[in-house]
Amino acid sequence: MFSHEEIAVLVIVALLGHAMALFWYLADRSNARLCRTKIYDVPLKKGQIRRELLNSVLTPIHALLLGALVWLGYFGNTSWPSFVLTLAATFVWAEIWHYFSHRAFHLPSLLWIHREHHRSQINSPVTAISFSFGEKLVFDIGILLPFGILDHFVSVNFFGIASWFIGYLIINSFSHANFEFRPANYNSHVGKVLATTVYHSLHHSRFTGNYGLATRVLDRLFATEWEDYERLYDRISIERRPLAQLRERVETGAAP
Ligand SMILES: [Zn+2]
Ligand SMILES: [Zn+2]
Numbered sequence: 001m002f003s004h005e006e007i008a009v010l011v012i013v014a015l016l017g018h019a020m021a022l023f024w025y026l027a028d029r030s031n032a033r034l035c036r037t038k039i040y041d042v043p044l045k046k047g048q049i050r051r052e053l054l055n056s057v058l059t060p061i062h063a064l065l066l067g068a069l070v071w072l073g074y075f076g077n078t079s080w081p082s083f084v085l086t087l088a089a090t091f092v093w094a095e096i097w098h099y100f101s102h103r104a105f106h107l108p109s110l111l112w113i114h115r116e117h118h119r120s121q122i123n124s125p126v127t128a129i130s131f132s133f134g135e136k137l138v139f140d141i142g143i144l145l146p147f148g149i150l151d152h153f154v155s156v157n158f159f160g161i162a163s164w165f166i167g168y169l170i171i172n173s174f175s176h177a178n179f180e181f182r183p184a185n186y187n188s189h190v191g192k193v194l195a196t197t198v199y200h201s202l203h204h205s206r207f208t209g210n211y212g213l214a215t216r217v218l219d220r221l222f223a224t225e226w227e228d229y230e231r232l233y234d235r236i237s238i239e240r241r242p243l244a245q246l247r248e249r250v251e252t253g254a255a256p
Pocket of ligand 1: 102106118203
C-alpha cells in the first residue's frame with residue numbers, strides 16, 4: 001500500500017512534465033525575459049507541438065513504474081541519510097545510463113526507438129515530454145531496475161529516486177527550448193561541468209554529438225562533444241546572435 005506522501009509525490013512525478021511545458025509555453029508566448037535569448041532563428045515545423053502533445057500522454061510512465069515498485073514493496077527506507085545517498089546515486093547512475101543508452105539509440109539498428117524524439121529539430125516547450133513508448137520504457141527501466149536489485153542488499157529510499165525524477169522533469173523542461181536563460185559567463189564556471197539548453201539544442205539540430213543528460217562529463221571523456229559548443233554559447237548569450245540554419249557551425253572542426 002501507499003502512504004499519503006508517496007501518492008502525492010507520484011502524482012507530482014506523473015503531472016510535472018506537463019505543468020512545466022505549460023509554464024514555458026505561456027512564458028514564451030508572453031515574451032517573458034527568461035525566453036528572449038533565442039538559440040535558433042528557425043521556425044518550428046508545422047504541427048510539431050500537436051505531435052509532441054500526442055506523444056506526451058506517455059510521460060506518466062515514470063510515475064507508474066516507480067509506483068509499481070513501491071507497491072511491490074521496494075524502496076521502503078525513509079531515513080534522511082538514505083534519502084541523500086539514494087538521490088546522489090540516482091543522479092550518477094542516470095547520467096551513465098542515459099549517456100550509453102542514448103548513444104546506443106543512435107545505432108542504425110536501434111534508431112527506431114529514438115527517432116520520434118528527434119523529429120523535433122528545433123525544441124519547443126513540449127519537446128521534453130515527447131518520446132516514443134519504447135524510449136521511455138528503456139529510460140525508466142534502466143534507471144529503476146538496478147535500484148530494485150540494489151534494494152535487496154541495501155535499503156533504498158523512494159523519496160530519493162522520486163526527487164531525482166522531479167529534478168529531471170524540471171531541468172529537462174528548459175533544457176529543451178529555443179532560448180537560453182543561463183548567464184553569459186556560465187561556461188567559465190559551473191558550465192564546464194553542467195550542460196545547458198544550447199548544449200542539447202545542438203544535439204537536436206545536428207542529430208549527433210552532445211549526448212549527455214545533465215552534465216558534459218561523459219561527452220568530454222568519450223570525445224563526443226561538439227567542438228564549437230562554447231563559442232556558439234557565447235555568440236548566442238553575449239552577442240545575442242541566434243543561429244540561422246540547423247547545421248550552422250561557429251567555426252570548422254571535426255565532427256564528433
Ligand atoms: Zn539523440
Ligand atoms: Zn532531447
